[in-house]
Amino acid sequence: KFDAVIFDLDGVITDTARYHYLAWKRLAETQGVPFDEAFNEHLKGIDRMGSLDLILASAARSYTQEEKLALADEKNRHYVQLISTMSPADLLPGAVPALDACRAAGLKIGLASVSKNAFAVLEMLGITGKFDYVVDAAKIAKGKPDPEIFLKAASELGVAPERCLGVEDAVAGVASIKAAGMTALGVGDPAVLTQADRVIPGLDRFSLAV
Ligand code: G6P
Ligand code: MG
Numbered sequence: 001k002f003d004a005v006i007f008d009l010d011g012v013i014t015d016t017a018r019y020h021y022l023a024w025k026r027l028a029e030t031q032g033v034p035f036d037e038a039f040n041e042h043l044k045g046i047d048r049m050g051s052l053d054l055i056l057a058s059a060a061r062s063y064t065q066e067e068k069l070a071l072a073d074e075k076n077r078h079y080v081q082l083i084s085t086m087s088p089a090d091l092l093p094g095a096v097p098a099l100d101a102c103r104a105a106g107l108k109i110g111l112a113s114v115s116k117n118a119f120a121v122l123e124m125l126g127i128t129g130k131f132d133y134v135v136d137a138a139k140i141a142k143g144k145p146d147p148e149i150f151l152k153a154a155s156e157l158g159v160a161p162e163r164c165l166g167v168e169d170a171v172a173g174v175a176s177i178k179a180a181g182m183t184a185l186g187v188g189d190p191a192v193l194t195q196a197d198r199v200i201p202g203l204d205r206f207s208l209a210v
Helices: 016-030 037-043 048-056 065-083 095-104 118-125 148-157 171-179
Strands: 004-007 108-111 164-168 183-187 198-200
Touching (some): 004 148, 016 048, 016 065, 095 108, 108 148, 164 171
Parallel strands (some): 004 164, 164 183, 183 198
């Protein structure tokens, strides 16, 4: 049924979604913006500046572009510090077996993360070599839920979108996969990832039978 599987990174392969949350929370609170897990759910899969705009929408004042860039840098410094000690021990259960199962089935494997830290995270996890193609987030114009990033991965892998399975933990990410015309495997809560074709709690339950 599939010729390629395209994975998201943060919250699927490793628990960096937690670190993005902590870094945004710290930044938001310096601006007097209340921040909790429920609000964070809307930020999952959303690129850096898009996330900042969503946070600052609840701030008491408006910000210049220069101020926004400085705040985005500050959040990234918090994030880079939080991920600095990552290692293969931070791979989520089932992540490597899922990648190896795709490889054993003869499928192409792609990574579609809008994170500009994705290459560094893959290196720290020791899994860069497991992917046939990793999208460079710096070259993507429209973040999730736009389908651009998943379509870019499919075209670089040489696989038609309808022969691709996308794997995502974020509402925006599942929307991106579906808008690309692919099958979506959600990782998380089925009550949240309502647009996914199937939802599993984690990659330890991964199978190609979607
Ligand atoms: C992923 C995460 C988001 C994060 C985005 C940008 O999509 O799910 O939470 O904001 O990447 O990450 P970056 O490392 O470029 O700030
Ligand atoms: Mg994610």
